[in-house]
Amino acid sequence: MRKLLSTLRGRLFALLAALGAVTALAVAGATYVSVRAEADQLFDYQLRQTALSLRDQGRIAPDEAASLADPSLDYVVQIWSVQGLELYSSRPQGMTEPLPPRAVLGFSHQRLGGQDWRVFSAATPLRVVQVAQPLAVRQKLAAVAALRSVVPVAVALPLVAAAVWWLIGVSLAPLARVTQAAQAGGANALDALPTDGLPGEVAPLVEAFNGLLARLAAAFDAQRGFVADAAHELRSPLTALKLQLGLLRGAAPGEEQDTAIARLNGGISRAAHLVEQLLALARAEPGAPAxxxxxxxxxxxxxxxxxxxxxxxxxxxxxxxxxxxxxxxxxxxxxxxxxxxxxxxxxxxxxxxxxxxxxxxxxxxxxxxxxxxxxxxxxxxxxxxxxxxxxxxxxxxxxxxxxxxxxxxxxxxxxxxxxxxxxxxxxxxxxxxxxxxx
Missing domain, CATH: 3.30.565.10 (Histidine kinase-like ATPase, C-terminal domain)
Known part of the structure; x- marks a missing residue:
């Protein structure tokens, strides 16, 4: 992991992956909350429609009563007369007590038999209809619906991560070509690196590096030329010194020897002056400490x-x-x-x-x-x-x-x-x- 983060591609991917993960979590959370709220509204709508349909009926048909009495049905339907007499009740398994005959019209919450219920009550001059549903069932169904809506986000996340990894690789391909070009050259290769297709943020860096390579190439060329010229210029005075030294050895004592010594001294002075000038030029060249x-x-x-x-x-x-x-x-x-x-x-x-x-x-x-x-x-x-x-x-x-x-x-x-x-x-x-x- 540390090696991956040491590369530009790895860093970009890690940052984008973290951003994508945070975004996906935020979207998934918002979707989960939204779907649960919509599911609650849908369940409330079903409760209300069921109560209103039974309120408008004169009586409950046997087949309808049978369907409402189905133990697998989550809803509880109870009908009371205005005097408080129970006219009909569908009580699922596990419900130990009926809904209260004194109902709060509209939506309300009731605690019955250790369970919380969502209740909707509607009244006519002759009777009161109550339809209830356990909150635990509603919450479970809402959570399942919400999780199903989040699944596509969870499935898409790794696919998006793979696409981001590939896109980063494509975007950094020009930089990879620059790296390969830099590695392909030998120790003395100072050719300019390719700048085609580079991103605007990287191109100035490569162009600046190319400028540095150009200056280095010019400095090396100048250095090679300086060494070649210096060697050529030093060859003549050194050869002359050797000849003058030979003449000095063969000169007879007296005026001839004095003349040879004077010539040798002049040659040494000229060679020393040339070396001093070369050193002065080297100190004045670009790159020398100023x-x-x-x-x-x-x-x-x-x-x-x-x-x-x-x-x-x-x-x-x-x-x-x-x-x-x-x-x-x-x-x-x-x-x-x-x-x-x-x-x-x-x-x-x-x-x-x-x-x-x-x-x-x-x-x-x-x-x-x-x-x-x-x-x-x-x-x-x-x-x-x-x-x-x-x-x-x-x-x-x-x-x-x-x-x-x-x-x-x-x-x-x-x-x-x-x-x-x-x-x-x-x-x-x-x-x-x-x-x-x-």
Whole structure:
């Protein structure tokens, strides 16, 4: 029973069966009471008609007297003269005393010989007619009639229960198909579940689950692509490190060995930077734990500029900061600081001489982190493509990088509820902007 109630079909059937049982009992009870009342009225009608028919007769014929004297007849008929003389009496077996000669006209109850009787009396100027019936007999006959009327309800109840069980099964058949489809797939199956024929209450649940499966499929595809791209990108620097290590082993002490060591150190630095960028991208991807902390975009812009300032000074690049007012926000300070640092770092590396960093309020209360430069910029048709992983600009032969900077920026901004867009800066180069809606 517990296993049955653990299923949706079992719960629905139990609830409907309980409701049906209560309804059937109520209907049966009401029917029983109603039929008993109608039977009592019918018996009263028979008593009255019998008394009235005998009252209107001048005398009782012998054959009629014989039928009234039948011991199997439940009725008792007694006729009295107005002087109290008994003119006729049919007394069944077990009746020890006659009806009283002083009758109450109409219906009444009498207690005779230890029994309760229902009596109807009618009078004429010459005589009084009384017809009586034991209440026990009336009640028994009424109960039998009432029970017979309840039998169809009792017979129909299990049939209705079987029909309800079948109908619930038919109604849940689409859900069973969804279950079978979910069980039929393998461990890596993320195909959408069928939604045809589902009830309106269940369809949103399955559609939401399909949405979850779609997001999981997209996340797994992105993860597989990320691993494949990362393996491909790591293969080259690791191979270069092995070659440089071999050259170092074969280099003679002196200038040649120093050059090999410098190359090996540069290769290690590039590999370490690539690994750091991969870790930063993994932290910025959807699904990674996010920190929602109070922060100030203006202060965050100052910190990011301070991080890149040594590289800018070495490259002879001027960085100007505009952050006049505090811009409070809730988000991940580390992720946003890294994203802005990547934007400024890209501007410095890719040939800009002047970089303008701004933290300000835009139209309709939007909050902005903006980086403008006077570098070569990015052609409009390539601006969306540079957000892909390991995608770099066209002329990158003189610039070291992993092609992950803008991918990290977009992922970090998306997790903070912001949007990244590229455009043309007033300085003539590239404008990169992180925008939060107002």
């Amino acid at each position: 920190a929602d902390l109070p922060l100030d975009l203006s202060e965050l812009a100052r910190q990011a500029v301070a991080d890149v300032q040594p590289l800018a000074d070495k490259a002879g690049v001027t960085i100007a900061l505009t952050a006049p007012d505090p811009l409070p926000l809730e988000g991940d300070p580390q992720a946003l600081r890294g994203a802005l640092r990547n934007l400024v770092d890209n501007a410095v590396k890719y040939g800009a001489r002047t970089v303008q960093v701004s933290a300000l309020r835009g139209p309709q209360g939007a909050r902005l982190l903006r980086v403008d430069d006077d570098g070569p910029g990015i052609p409009p048709d390539a601006r969306e493509r540079v957000f892909d992983r390991f995608q770099r600009g066209e002329d990158v032969s003189a610039v070291e990088g992993s092609g992950l900077g803008l991918a990290i920026v977009r992922a970090a901004a998306a997790r903070q509820g912001a949007h990244v867009q590229l455009g043309t800066a007033p300085l003539g180069g590239l404008r990169a902007e992180i925008r939060w809606p107002g």
